[in-house]
Amino acid sequence: MATAPSDEQRRFPPPDRRPNPYEKIRQAILSGELEPGQALVEATLAEWCQVSRTPVREALTRLEQDGLIRRGDRGLVVRESSPEEILDIYETRIVLEATAARFAADRRNQNDLLLLRRMIPRMAKLADADPTTMAAINAEFHRLVWRASHNGSLIDLLGRLSMHLGRYPATTLAYPGRWETSNREHEQLVDAIEARNGELAADLAGQHFTAARDIRLKLWETDPA
Numbered sequence: 531m532a533t534a535p536s537d538e539q540r541r542f543p544p545p546d547r548r549p550n551p552y553e554k555i556r557q558a559i560l561s562g563e564l565e566p567g568q569a570l571v572e573a574t575l576a577e578w579c580q581v582s583r584t585p586v587r588e589a590l591t592r593l594e595q596d597g598l599i600r601r602g603d604r605g606l607v608v609r610e611s612s613p614e615e616i617l618d619i620y621e622t623r624i625v626l627e628a629t630a631a632r633f634a635a636d637r638r639n640q641n642d643l644l645l646l647r648r649m650i651p652r653m654a655k656l657a658d659a660d661p662t663t664m665a666a667i668n669a670e671f672h673r674l675v676w677r678a679s680h681n682g683s684l685i686d687l688l689g690r691l692s693m694h695l696g697r698y699p700a701t702t703l704a705y706p707g708r709w710e711t712s713n714r715e716h717e718q719l720v721d722a723i724e725a726r727n728g729e730l731a732a733d734l735a736g737q738h739f740t741a742a743r744d745i746r747l748k749l750w751e752t753d754p755a
Contacts, residue, residue, distance in 0.1 A: 551579040552589035559598050559608055560696045566610040570599060597694065611697060613750050620743035623691045624736050627672070630688060631719060631735035632728040633679035642678035646720045649674065653713050661704040668703055671716055675735075678723065695746075702745040712738070 555575060558564040570590060576583045590606055593599045600609045649671045656664060669692065676685045703709050715738045722731035
């Protein structure tokens, strides 16, 4: 005999296990599976995602709003990469990361500080890690700084900028000496946040991402994404 659903089960709808074309196409763009400039045809994508054309059309609308695709002469295409875009993204990100660091110094609580402190030795142990692992834990650290700002709008904006940089496959952390320097900068930033020195935290974050921008541009010159 079937068991009646509990009150807890009745309270929440069952999980939606249908394919999510937005996430699938988005990840394909970020991973490079869908290449810059590649045409995006609804019918082809619907077959690939195993859904009808309507959810694909909705997904493409969202991706265009995200700035990951653009409307070309013959329809939608994956947005191309360029050094100008790198400069645009970092110009904005430097300002927002500095703001997040300043807010974090002013607003962080003990749990925020504890989580940030725990990241320092974790990152130090990864000097010989692969670039993907380095990039993942580095992103985790910076998300913790964002969270410590306790500003939802700022977190959302930084997440979007970070997503756009994900279209550039090479990580600045694999550049010679950058991982060690980056970790020292992270520790200095946590020290400033702990001391509630907002101006210093903002300056350190700005310098950190300015250095990342310069390395990113060097990587573009040697191996355009």
